Amino acid sequence: MKTLIIISHPYLQESQTQQFLRESLPDHDVTWHHLEEYYPDGNIDLQKEQSLLSQHDRILFQFPLYWYSSPPILKHWQDVVLTEGFAYGKNGTSLTGKEFGIVVATGVHEYEYQPGARENYTMAELMRPFQAMAQKCRMTYLPLFVISRFEYMNETQRKTLLIQYRQYLTKENRSSLAIREQWFKQELLHLGKKDLAETDQQLVDLMIQQMEENRERLDDLLWTLEEMEE
Amino acid sequence: MKTLIIISHPYLQESQTQQFLRESLPDHDVTWHHLEEYYPDGNIDLQKEQSLLSQHDRILFQFPLYWYSSPPILKHWQDVVLTEGFAYGKNGTSLTGKEFGIVVATGVHEYEYQPGARENYTMAELMRPFQAMAQKCRMTYLPLFVISRFEYMNETQRKTLLIQYRQYLTKENRSSLAIREQWFKQELLHLGKKDLAETDQQLVDLMIQQMEENRERLDDLLWTLEEMEE
Incomplete structure (x- = not known):
C-alpha cells in the first residue's frame, strides 16, 4: 500500500510539529508532498497532481488548523485538481475506493472541541467539508x-505519537490483533536492515520470533475454541 | 447600518448569479468588495481590510460553493486579516457585536443538502468553520x-430573490411586521428619489401612504386590545 501525504503549511520549517512528523516518516511506500514548497508561485500542476493521486492508495491531507480549516493553497489544490471526470461525475472514478485521511495539528487542547467547551464544535464537524x-x-x-x-508533549508522549502517526500512514485500516502484529513485524523487519548495533539487531530478531510464537499459540487456541463449539 | 460584502469568486464576470446580485445592490450603505478583483496578485492589505471591517456593522461573505467551502483567496483573507488582538484574544474586540452572514451560491438543488440525499450534509453543517x-x-x-x-429561476423567482437579497443586506435581523414595513418604506423612499416616470412616482407615494395608514390602523387595534385586557 502506498500513501501520499499532501501537506499544506506556509511556514513548515518553523513548525516543530511538522518537522517531527517529517523525521518520523518510514523510508518506504510513503510520499511527502509539501504544496507550498513544491509550488512557491502557487500554480498547481494539474497533470502532476492527478498522476500522483493515481499512484497512491491512501491520500492524506496534513495541515495546521487555521481558522477551522486548512491554509489556502490546499483549498486551491482541491479546486484545481479534483476535476469532474477525474474525481467525480460520470466517468470520474480515479479516486474510487482509495482511503482518505486528515492529519490536523492544533495549539488548542482537544477537550475544547465539543459543544459547551471553548471551541463549541467537534473536530469531526469542522472537517465536514473534507468529509x-x-x-x-x-x-x-x-x-x-x-x-x-x-509543544507541550513530553518524550514518552512524542514516542507514542510517532508510532501512532506511522500506523496512520501505513497500517491497514481494519484493526484486528493480527493486523497490528503484521504491521509491527513489517516495521521491525525494515528496522533490522538499518545500521543498528549487533546486539540491537539480535533484540529485534528476538522480538519478531516472540511475536510469531505468540501468534502460533493464539492460532492454536482459536482452533481449539472452534473445535469445542462444533 | 452599514454592510460590507466580501466577495470571493475567481470568475465573477462570467457568473450570472454574481452579476445579478451586483446589479441588485442598493445605492446606499452597502460596500461591494470583490477580493480577486481588488487583489489580483493575491496580496491582502491587512490595514485596509481591518479598517473596512471597522467601518461596517454587518459583514457578509459571498461566494460560490467550491468543494463545500469558499474559493482559496477568502481563506487567505481570514488567515491574514483576522489577527489576534484585532479579531479575537484578550484585546481583540474590533468585531464584537457585529453581524456575520454568508451568501453562498450553488448549482445543486437545496434538497440535496441533507442526510440521505446526494450531498448528505446540510449547508449549515458545511458552513461550520465560518460559524x-x-x-x-x-x-x-x-x-x-x-x-x-x-440559472433555472424564472422571472418571478428572480424578483423574489432580489428582494430577499436586499433584505439580507440591510434589513434589521429581528423579524417583526413593523421592521419589515420600516424596511420597505426606506426602500420606497430611496426609490422615489430616482429617475422614475411621474406616474410611477405617484404610485410609490401612494404605497407609502397606504402602508402608513395600515400601520395606524394596526396601532389602533393593538391599543384597543390592550384596553380590553385591562
Whole structure:
C-alpha cells in the first residue's frame, strides 16, 4: 500500500510539529508532498497532481488548523485538481475506493472541541467539508488524526505519537490483533536492515520470533475454541 | 447600518448569479468588495481590510460553493486579516457585536443538502468553520442566504430573490411586521428619489401612504386590545 501525504503549511520549517512528523516518516511506500514548497508561485500542476493521486492508495491531507480549516493553497489544490471526470461525475472514478485521511495539528487542547467547551464544535464537524469531498470522490473516510499541543508533549508522549502517526500512514485500516502484529513485524523487519548495533539487531530478531510464537499459540487456541463449539 | 460584502469568486464576470446580485445592490450603505478583483496578485492589505471591517456593522461573505467551502483567496483573507488582538484574544474586540452572514451560491438543488440525499450534509453543517470563526470573533451569526440553481429561476423567482437579497443586506435581523414595513418604506423612499416616470412616482407615494395608514390602523387595534385586557 502506498500513501501520499499532501501537506499544506506556509511556514513548515518553523513548525516543530511538522518537522517531527517529517523525521518520523518510514523510508518506504510513503510520499511527502509539501504544496507550498513544491509550488512557491502557487500554480498547481494539474497533470502532476492527478498522476500522483493515481499512484497512491491512501491520500492524506496534513495541515495546521487555521481558522477551522486548512491554509489556502490546499483549498486551491482541491479546486484545481479534483476535476469532474477525474474525481467525480460520470466517468470520474480515479479516486474510487482509495482511503482518505486528515492529519490536523492544533495549539488548542482537544477537550475544547465539543459543544459547551471553548471551541463549541467537534473536530469531526469542522472537517465536514473534507468529509463531503471524500464522499463525492467515493473515497473511504478514515478516522481523523488530531495532534494537539505538540509543544507541550513530553518524550514518552512524542514516542507514542510517532508510532501512532506511522500506523496512520501505513497500517491497514481494519484493526484486528493480527493486523497490528503484521504491521509491527513489517516495521521491525525494515528496522533490522538499518545500521543498528549487533546486539540491537539480535533484540529485534528476538522480538519478531516472540511475536510469531505468540501468534502460533493464539492460532492454536482459536482452533481449539472452534473445535469445542462444533 | 452599514454592510460590507466580501466577495470571493475567481470568475465573477462570467457568473450570472454574481452579476445579478451586483446589479441588485442598493445605492446606499452597502460596500461591494470583490477580493480577486481588488487583489489580483493575491496580496491582502491587512490595514485596509481591518479598517473596512471597522467601518461596517454587518459583514457578509459571498461566494460560490467550491468543494463545500469558499474559493482559496477568502481563506487567505481570514488567515491574514483576522489577527489576534484585532479579531479575537484578550484585546481583540474590533468585531464584537457585529453581524456575520454568508451568501453562498450553488448549482445543486437545496434538497440535496441533507442526510440521505446526494450531498448528505446540510449547508449549515458545511458552513461550520465560518460559524466557528464568527463565534471566535464574538459576531452574531445570521441565518444563511443560499442561492440554488440561479440559472433555472424564472422571472418571478428572480424578483423574489432580489428582494430577499436586499433584505439580507440591510434589513434589521429581528423579524417583526413593523421592521419589515420600516424596511420597505426606506426602500420606497430611496426609490422615489430616482429617475422614475411621474406616474410611477405617484404610485410609490401612494404605497407609502397606504402602508402608513395600515400601520395606524394596526396601532389602533393593538391599543384597543390592550384596553380590553385591562
